[in-house]
Each structure stands twice: as structure tokens, then as C-alpha cells.
Amino acid sequence: MIIGTAILSSASMLAANVGKTVSDTAAAVASHAGNASNGNWVIEHVSDSHTLDFLPFGEIHLPHFPPIHVAGLTIDMSLTKHVVMMWIAALLVILAARKAAKGYKKSLIPGKFANAMEMIVLFIRDEVVLPATGEKGRKMLPYFLTLFFFILFSNLFELIPYGSAPSSDLSFTASLALIAFFVIQISGIIHHGFFGYFKGLIPKGVPVFALPILAIVEILGLFTKPFALCVRLFANLVAGDIAIFSFIGLIFVFGTVLIAPLAISFALFIELLEILVAFIQAYIFTILTALFVGMAIHQEH
Amino acid sequence: MLLQLNPGVIIWTAVTFGLLLLILKFTAWKPILNALNTREESIRQSIERAEEAKKEAQVVLEENRKNLANAEERAQKLIKEARELAERLRSDAMSKAHVEANSIIDKAREEIERDKQQAISQLHGLVAELAVQAAEKILSETIDVARQKKLVENFLNSLPKN
Numbered sequence: 088m089i090i091g092t093a094i095l096s097s098a099s100m101l102a103a104n105v106g107k108t109v110s111d112t113a114a115a116v117a118s119h120a121g122n123a124s125n126g127n128w129v130i131e132h133v134s135d136s137h138t139l140d141f142l143p144f145g146e147i148h149l150p151h152f153p154p155i156h157v158a159g160l161t162i163d164m165s166l167t168k169h170v171v172m173m174w175i176a177a178l179l180v181i182l183a184a185r186k187a188a189k190g191y192k193k194s195l196i197p198g199k200f201a202n203a204m205e206m207i208v209l210f211i212r213d214e215v216v217l218p219a220t221g222e223k224g225r226k227m228l229p230y231f232l233t234l235f236f237f238i239l240f241s242n243l244f245e246l247i248p249y250g251s252a253p254s255s256d257l258s259f260t261a262s263l264a265l266i267a268f269f270v271i272q273i274s275g276i277i278h279h280g281f282f283g284y285f286k287g288l289i290p291k292g293v294p295v296f297a298l299p300i301l302a303i304v305e306i307l308g309l310f311t312k313p314f315a316l317c318v319r320l321f322a323n324l325v326a327g328d329i330a331i332f333s334f335i336g337l338i339f340v341f342g343t344v345l346i347a348p349l350a351i352s353f354a355l356f357i358e359l360l361e362i363l364v365a366f367i368q369a370y371i372f373t374i375l376t377a378l379f380v381g382m383a384i385h386q387e388h
Numbered sequence: 389m390l391l392q393l394n395p396g397v398i399i400w401t402a403v404t405f406g407l408l409l410l411i412l413k414f415t416a417w418k419p420i421l422n423a424l425n426t427r428e429e430s431i432r433q434s435i436e437r438a439e440e441a442k443k444e445a446q447v448v449l450e451e452n453r454k455n456l457a458n459a460e461e462r463a464q465k466l467i468k469e470a471r472e473l474a475e476r477l478r479s480d481a482m483s484k485a486h487v488e489a490n491s492i493i494d495k496a497r498e499e500i501e502r503d504k505q506q507a508i509s510q511l512h513g514l515v516a517e518l519a520v521q522a523a524e525k526i527l528s529e530t531i532d533v534a535r536q537k538k539l540v541e542n543f544l545n546s547l548p549k550n
Contacts, residue, residue, distance in 0.1 A: 134390050135397065163396045170400045177408045184416030191423035195430065201420075208420055228421060229413040237408060253401075258394045262401035325390065 100247065101358045105351055107248040108335050116339045129332045133325055135167045135256050141249055173253040176240040184236065211235050211373065219377035223278070223384055230270060235373040238263070242324060242365030246358060254368070255324035257317070264317035267376045272309070275383030287386035312379050316372055323368050327361040516540040 115128035140146040149166040156162075183204065190201025197205055216224045216231045224231075238254060245252035253259045275284040288305040289298065334354040338347050520536045 130390050135394065160395060162399065163394065164399065165396060166400075167394070167397060170397060170404075173401060173404055177404050180408065181411055181416070184412050184420070188416040188419040191419055195423055195427040197423075205420070205424065208417075209424065212421075212424075229417040230409060232417050233405070233409045233412050236412075237405060256394075256397060257391055258397035259401050261393055262398040263405065265398070266402060266405060 097246075097362075101355060103248045104246055104250075104358060105331070105335070105354050108331055108354065109338070109351070112332060112335045112339060116336075126333075126336075129329055129336065132332060133255060133328045135169045135258070137165060137167055139168055139171060139249075168251055169253040169256040169259060172244050172251055173241060173259065176244055176253060177237065180233075180236045180240050183240075207235070208232060215370070215374045216377045219374065219381040220384060221381065224377065224380065227270070227274065227380065231373055231377060234263070234267075234376065235369050238320065238372050239365060239369035242369060243362075245324060245328060245361055245365070252324050252328070254320055255328050257321045260317040260321040263320070263372070264313040267316055267372075267379070268310070268313040270376070271312070271379045271383050274380050275386070278384050279386065284383070284386070312375075316375055320368050320372050323364055327357060327364055330357045331361075512541075512544055516544065 111132060112128075115132060118128070137149050137151070138146050139149065149168070149171065151165045152163070154161050154163040183200075187197070187201040187204035187208075190198040211232055212228060215235075216228055220227070241254040241259070242252055244250040245255060272284075275287075278284075279287055288309075289301055293301055331354045334350045334357065337350045338344065516537055519540050520533065523536065
């Protein structure tokens, strides 16, 4: 009964999202003087912006802050669409996690909601973090749990009408990857000492002539890992977005409504796929971070 | 535009993530993880206790079985003893009765013998006297009674007994 309602409500939400996309596309194409063949409007729509649009109910222009100049960098701390979405996602994570935590106050037997959350928490703990990092990773569980739920909720914003996934923003994923980078290096340094950790990066018994090359490769590897994390999450999320817009855009490119059933059913299919992608990408980001932390802690080559 | 990094968003994300981590760590993850650990521990202990109880029950059952077997054995022994006792009592009583009967018969026999002897000796006296009186009458000549008696007695004694 509850599952049926949930499926029905999420299906209607997906349909509403597709409807919203259609109207967005129409508006975007209209603003490009009816020329939909140039895909710029897709990119514009997927990108971050300083307005929250609630068309047809109007739009909210987010406040601008004067840019700060630090060490030659111009930092614009103005709020953007993705920042607001990220905050909403964070708020939802807090609400969900605290509701689950309250479920344990009365007894050790969780309620329905806490049970669902517990399933994910147990999965992250027993299948993702502990096998990758060993018992030493137990202390870092809050980080991985926060990471997983934050990315998951951010990803799911792609499926909500008027929502936009903060994780389809390169800056968002870059920030998370940067944090992951520091977490990985610091956990390695804590376990092996500063010099021990960097010495341990180069495998033992390497011939002397290969040492400089290997050192460069290993140090590059430290940066490529989080870089891959960042790009993977961003690309997966933004690809879904672009695919949906492209399918809807077909209606306007061909200029006929006849193609609409095909385009909309394809878009709906991609939306369903995006549910899967939302979970999978959150899982992949978390498990890869856990694996890299595990590799930093256990430096055997 | 799509691939541009916006330092502002990077900083906002980092700040948001940091705050989220702090808030969740203390208000959600710690209670949840602690509850999970406590529950796992309690489940483990329950299983261990059940295992122990099972073992104990096994021991008690074994003991009960042994006790039952012992009791059975003792009961059998008691019955056997009682039966033996009864048997012995019965045979004792029987032999005693036998002996008594025999002694009564013996006594009776002795008495009969004694009476017979007495009767015989009385008969001897009577016969001697009668003989003497008869002889007196016949001989009309009285001889010394004592002498006569002695003669008869001697004669009687020479007769075979019974």
C-alpha cells in the first residue's frame, strides 16, 4: 500500500518533471527565435544560474554579493541555483537522518522509516567502508555516510520539477572531490607519518633509474583519483539532464507534435534511468573514496 | 559555461558539506551507529545465552535420565530384596512349624510309651497278685506271701518283654 503510493507519487513527479522540461524547452527555443537546432539552450539550461525559476509562477533572483579578491582570484560568493538546491538537499538529509535517529531513542527496534535508513547505513558500513578500509575506517563512518546521503539527495534533485541537481555542477563535484583528496591524504599521513606516507607511495625494490618516473606517476596519481571522482559524478548527472532536454528538444527541432509521444516516452525512460544513476553514482563516489582511503592506510604494493 | 569552475560554489559546497558533516555526526550518525552496535551486541549476547541455556538443559536432561535410571534400578533391587525376605520368612515359618509338629508327635509318642510301660508294670503286679491268690487258694497252704511274690516276679521277668 505504502509502496504503491510511493511509486505512484514518484511516477507523477517524473511526469511533472517531463512536463516542466517541455515548457522550459519551449520557452528556451522561443527565446532563440524558434531555432532549436543550435543546442546552446540546452547548455544554458543545464548550467548554473543566478535565478530560481518557478515559471509560470515567476522567478526568484538570488542576491548578488560583491566579489572578493583574494590572491589574484576573483571569488564571487553570490548565491546560485545550485547552492540553493544544495542547501535544500542538505536540509532534507538532516531531516531524514534525524528522523531515523529519533526512531532509536525509544527502543533498539527501529520504525519503518528508521528501518529504511538503517538498511542504507548498514550497507555503507558493512559493504562499502569497512571492507575497503578495515577497522580503522570505523571512525570515518560519519564522513562516508554524510557523503553518500548528500550526493544521493543532490542527485535526486534532478528528478524533481523545478529542481536541478547540484551534482550536475562541476564546481559542486570538484568541491567534494577536493574534500575527498584531503581526507585521503590526511588519513594516510595520520597512519604513516608525513614522510612515511610519501615514501610509502613508491613501491620497494624499484631500480634507481625508474625512481623519478615512478615518483612523478605516483604523485600525479594522487591528483587524478579525486579528479576522476569529480568528473565521473558531474558527467553522469549532466549527461542525464542533457539527454532529457535533447529528447524533448526533438519536438521543436522537427517542428511537429507527432514526434512528441516518442520523445516524451524516451525522456521518461531516461528519468527512470536517472533514479538508478542517482543511487549508483552516490555509491560509486563513496566506495571509490573509501577504496582510496584504504589504499592510503594500507600501503602495500 | 558548463565546464567552468565557480570558486564561490566550491566554497559554498565545502562549507555546506562541513556543516552537514558536523551536524549529522553528532545528531544522527552517532546515535544511529551506537544503536546499531548496541543492538548487534545484544543480539550476539542473546544468541550466546541461548546457546549456553541449551547446553545447560542438555546437562540437566542427561542428569535426569541418569537419575531416572538409578531410581529404576533401586526400585528393582528393593522389590527383589522384599521378595527374598518374604520367601525366607515363609520358609522359616514352615520349617519351624515342621519342627514343632515333630516334637509334639515325639512327645505324644513318649507319653504313649510311658503309659504303656506303666500299664504293663501294673499289669505285672496285678497278675502276680492274682497268681498268688490263686495259688493260695489252690494250695490252701499259705506260704510266705513275700516269697511267693518274688517267685512269680522272677518268673515274669524271665518272660520276654511286650
